[in-house]
Amino acid sequence: MRIRVDYSTIYEYAQAASDVLQLLRVQPAGHDGQHVVHWRIDTEVDGHLRRGEDAFGNITHMFYPDGPVQRVALHVTGEVDTIESHGVLTGSYERLPPTVYLRQTELTQPDDAIKQLARQLDVGDALASCHRLTGLLYDSMTFDADVTHAHSDAAHAFAIRAGVCQDYAHVFLSVARCMGIPARYVSGHLVRADGFITQPAAHAWAEALIPDLGWVAFDPTNGMCATEAYLRVAVGLDYRDCAPVRGARRGGGMETMNVAVTTQATGQHPGLGELGSQTQVQSQS
Amino acid sequence: MQAIPAFDEMFGSGEGYDSRSPAGVTHAYRAIRQWLADSPPELMAARRAQAELFFRRIGITFAVYGDAQATERLIPFDIVPRIITRTEWTRLEKGLTQRVRALNLFLADIYGAQEILKAGILPAELVLMNPAYCLHMVGRTPPGGVWVHIAGIDLVRTGSDDFYVLEDNARTPSGVSYMLENREVMLKLVPELFDQVKVAPVETYPEKLLETLASVSPRKQRGSNPTCVLLTPGQFNSAFYEHSFLADKLGIELVEGSDLFVRDDIVFMRTTEGPQRVDVIYRRLDDDFIDPLVFNPTSMLGVPGLMAAYAAGNVTLANAVGTGIADDKAIYSYMPEIVRFYTGEEPILANVPTWRCREPEALMYVLDHLPELVVKEVDGSGGYGMLVGPHASKTTIAAFAAKLKANPEKFIAQPTLALSTCPTATDGGVAARHVDLRPFVLTGADGVRIVPGGLTRVAMTAGSLVVNSSQGGGTKDTWIIDG
Numbered sequence: 001m002r003i004r005v006d007y008s009t010i011y012e013y014a015q016a017a018s019d020v021l022q023l024l025r026v027q028p029a030g031h032d033g034q035h036v037v038h039w040r041i042d043t044e045v046d047g048h049l050r051r052g053e054d055a056f057g058n059i060t061h062m063f064y065p066d067g068p069v070q071r072v073a074l075h076v077t078g079e080v081d082t083i084e085s086h087g088v089l090t091g092s093y094e095r096l097p098p099t100v101y102l103r104q105t106e107l108t109q110p111d112d113a114i115k116q117l118a119r120q121l122d123v124g125d126a127l128a129s130c131h132r133l134t135g136l137l138y139d140s141m142t143f144d145a146d147v148t149h150a151h152s153d154a155a156h157a158f159a160i161r162a163g164v165c166q167d168y169a170h171v172f173l174s175v176a177r178c179m180g181i182p183a184r185y186v187s188g189h190l191v192r193a194d195g196f197i198t199q200p201a202a203h204a205w206a207e208a209l210i211p212d213l214g215w216v217a218f219d220p221t222n223g224m225c226a227t228e229a230y231l232r233v234a235v236g237l238d239y240r241d242c243a244p245v246r247g248a249r250r251g252g253g254m255e256t257m258n259v260a261v262t263t264q265a266t267g268q269h270p271g272l273g274e275l276g277s278q279t280q281v282q283s284q285s
Numbered sequence: 286m287q288a289i290p291a292f293d294e295m296f297g298s299g300e301g302y303d304s305r306s307p308a309g310v311t312h313a314y315r316a317i318r319q320w321l322a323d324s325p326p327e328l329m330a331a332r333r334a335q336a337e338l339f340f341r342r343i344g345i346t347f348a349v350y351g352d353a354q355a356t357e358r359l360i361p362f363d364i365v366p367r368i369i370t371r372t373e374w375t376r377l378e379k380g381l382t383q384r385v386r387a388l389n390l391f392l393a394d395i396y397g398a399q400e401i402l403k404a405g406i407l408p409a410e411l412v413l414m415n416p417a418y419c420l421h422m423v424g425r426t427p428p429g430g431v432w433v434h435i436a437g438i439d440l441v442r443t444g445s446d447d448f449y450v451l452e453d454n455a456r457t458p459s460g461v462s463y464m465l466e467n468r469e470v471m472l473k474l475v476p477e478l479f480d481q482v483k484v485a486p487v488e489t490y491p492e493k494l495l496e497t498l499a500s501v502s503p504r505k506q507r508g509s510n511p512t513c514v515l516l517t518p519g520q521f522n523s524a525f526y527e528h529s530f531l532a533d534k535l536g537i538e539l540v541e542g543s544d545l546f547v548r549d550d551i552v553f554m555r556t557t558e559g560p561q562r563v564d565v566i567y568r569r570l571d572d573d574f575i576d577p578l579v580f581n582p583t584s585m586l587g588v589p590g591l592m593a594a595y596a597a598g599n600v601t602l603a604n605a606v607g608t609g610i611a612d613d614k615a616i617y618s619y620m621p622e623i624v625r626f627y628t629g630e631e632p633i634l635a636n637v638p639t640w641r642c643r644e645p646e647a648l649m650y651v652l653d654h655l656p657e658l659v660v661k662e663v664d665g666s667g668g669y670g671m672l673v674g675p676h677a678s679k680t681t682i683a684a685f686a687a688k689l690k691a692n693p694e695k696f697i698a699q700p701t702l703a704l705s706t707c708p709t710a711t712d713g714g715v716a717a718r719h720v721d722l723r724p725f726v727l728t729g730a731d732g733v734r735i736v737p738g739g740l741t742r743v744a745m746t747a748g749s750l751v752v753n754s755s756q757g758g759g760t761k762d763t764w765i766i767d768g
Contacts, residue, residue, distance in 0.1 A: 019546050019589075021547065021578075021589055021590050023578040023579070023590075023593070048549050050550050050593070052550075052593060053596075054421070055420040055421045055422075056420075062550060062590060062593045064548055064590075095423060095424055096420060096423055097399075097409075097413055099409060099410055099413040100413050100418075100420060102410075102414060103414055103416070237420075240582065246577075246578045246579075246582070247589075248589030248590070250543075
């Protein structure tokens with residue numbers, strides 16, 4: 001499938017902010033099932049973009065705008081060819097030994113309920129356990145964009161059985177790691193089967209290391225393994241390692257952030273499912 | 286407090302303070318013994334009062350930088366110096382050099398080829414799953430290849446020739462300002478004693494530290510004079526006075542995170558003459574706070590983008606990020622093996638014998654000897670969850686044994702050590718008090734530097750083995766003497 005992504009992130013400040021800088025993880029790397037045809041990052045204000053690589057092997061960019069700015073807009077566009085592999089990942093660039101993906105983080109720290117779930121789901125076979133986990137989270141949790149926020153943890157989301165894809169993924173990671181299965185967070189984009197092209201945010205799912213198969217992608221939000229409709233951008237121990245934008249600034253006052261993502265298979269046209277550009281507002285410290 | 290029989294550094298193990306037998310005095314302490322004998326109690330009291338006054342004055346200079354509390358010297362100072370002979374020191378120096386070399390090689394390896402894990406010397410998960418093992422440093426090499434530029438190695442002595450490493454401090458070890466201040470005060474207080482005894486100088490420490498920092502500058506190849514700064518969490522940090530003291534002695538800028546910024550992966554300092562490029566940051570700020578874009582996102586103390594500049598090789602952080610894994614308690618127990626693996630030599634400085642309860646034979650031994658051992662949680666600190674066998678009741682020991690059997694991998698055990706004692710001026714006259722020693726080991730791209738001396742901490746309460754300043758511990762000047 002050829003997937004086209006058009007993605008903008010716009011930060012606006014009440015007053016001009018100085019020393020603005022952003023750490024971006026918005027550019028995918030290739031693997032056997034994913035070939036990047038072209039990809040570009042455009043910034044509205046002048047500045048310097050410097051490419052790097054993080055601990056997990058993700059492509060990073062530091063963006064340093066020139067001078068004080070009141071608005072930082074980022075437009076990311078690209079096309080990627082994907083091949084159906086039923087979630088099995090091969091040919092990816094691995095910088096870290098798999099054992100590190102057994103580490104729980106602040107956002108995946110299991111509570112008793114999660115530990116109990118891990119004991120209940122563990123059938124001794126990692127693949128079967130992960131399928132059960134994916135199915136259970138899909139069945140028992142409700143997608144709700146209004147009950148959690150960027151800093152919510154797995155225990156909270158599981159307790160209220162609700163959240164967004166980020167929360168589903170954190171619960172998955174917490175449980176899988178309790179079962180002794182190395183697991184990691186994946187941020188990326190999804191061509192939705194229902195025709196909704198414009199989405200308020202990027203997608204997130206999880207990868208688990210399965211003996212004899214390697215890394216396999218599970219999407220608990222949709223109750224399935226990843227398909228060719230999934231474009232993988234960054235991986236890490238949790239959301240914080242994969243956040244598309246982490247920024248800092250001096251001054252500027254109140255901040256408004258707008259994110260709009262369109263993800264579509266080329267040839268797919270905006271249809272009935274088209275939503276207006278959505279706005280997500282959050283204040284950052 | 287119950288006194289534990291210990292080696293006394295003035296009288297050796299045989300004689301006590303009551304016998305006052307000059308024959309029992311160790312060679313090292315002959316001049317000090319005489320000085321103490323020649324000093325009537327009133328004179329000692331006057332010297333103690335004068336020392337207090339000197340420290341208050343130093344305190345006032347500290348106050349220039351910070352808050353009013355810094356003027357109060359909370360840590361007691363003892364005017365009787367602690368003596369170590371040149372012969373003893375030479376051996377310690379070799380041992381410290383070897384140990385810090387091994388720590389640096391260990392860090393380079395576990396963040397690089399991981400040979401020690403492949404060789405099965407220590408369990409891989411002990412490193413890889415450890416929160417102190419910083420994933421952002423995997424596959425990276427700090428400028429000059431040095432990880433631990435400043436190490437504080439805590440030593441305890443239990444006999445004439447028996448020194449043990451109690452702890453390796455490889456993150457941001459503190460206390461060196463006391464080493465320097467204590468000497469300054471002693472030189473003013475008892476200049477006549479320095480005429481009689483040839484004491485090795487420690488005053489060169491700031492110079493050696495600056496040389497060390499300059500040696501790892503990423504720009505040194507280009508021949509430019511590197512700009513070093515000292516990064517402090519700020520005046521509310523308990524060691525702030527030390528930060529300002531050291532910056533002053535080194536002649537470098539004392540900066541907080543907000544004084545620095547990163548532009549195009551290069552670190553700059555704001556100055557009245559515009560931005561100035563920074564090459565080396567002697568940071569006294571923990572890893573988790575140094576860059577909110579990569580670590581703790583709520584940190585206001587760090588420098589956003591610092592890790593990008595670091596990864597690009599444009600700035601040196603001393604110590605390097607991720608060194609905490611080397612002073613982890615679980616890793617400590619493997620230090621003799623780590624020293625052998627990287628240096629091919631037998632460790633010169635001994636580890637405190639440590640039983641890793643994860644090993645069945647060790648566990649059996651520990652369970653059989655609980656009344657005489659200290660048992661600690663591998664990731665515990667501050668004395669919580671610890672069993673001190675000699676001070677515990679039978680019920681407590683039985684309960685602890687059950688905990689130990691349930692989760693043996695969570696515990697290590699060590700013998701209860703009798704720290705050596707030194708003569709110490711107390712309100713009741715000169716008496717024996719337990720001490721330890723923290724020498725500071727500097728490692729640059731051009732080798733290891735150690736000033737002869739260190740910080741001696743002393744438990745001011747009779748019989749107490751706790752030398753921590755938070756528990757009423759004090760400090761002494763440490764003299765390495767010829768002869």
